[in-house]
Amino acid sequence: MIRFTWMWLASLGLAFVSLASAQDTLPSCRGTDVSKWHSCRGVLDEAEFSYAGDFRNGKFEGRGILEFTGEKYQGDHYQGEFKSGLKHGFGVYFFSNGEKYAGHYVNGMRHGFGTYTFTNGRAPLSGVWSNNQWTGKASPVSEERAEQKKTVNP
Secondary structure, eight states: OHHHHHHHHHHHHHHHHHHHHHHHTOOBOOSSOGGGOOSEEEEEEOSSEEEEEEEETTEEEEEEEEEEOSTTTTTOEEEEEEETTEEEEEEEEEOTTSOEEEEEEETTEEEEEEEEEOSSSOOOEEEEEETTEEOSOOOHHHHHHHHHHHHSOO
């Protein structure tokens, strides 16, 4: 079992190294027609936002940083993964008021495990999210730990 774990961790480490090096080898996007930006890294400045990161088929795809400059979300920014122009995968969304969400996104919405941290001292919401809503369910690890604590004699 220990050998399997070491082999798995080693292969996981190699996967991260190859992913990181693949991310670094993207060429710069060329031209001003964003719809033609494919498998490249570029910067896009629009009236409502600025984006620096990876593009595929003219959309945010891969890793990037999205900063909102428009009035509605001014000061907010997101660092993480994108797919088809939407937040998708792991990322951290920083709100202008200091709050933040760190976790998984699916099709632009908080979905999967994540933690929302408040600035007013309220306890963070950490656990499973579905369609931008916290489900109130703790993570599987936290539930397992809670079960273990119940079975331990005082």
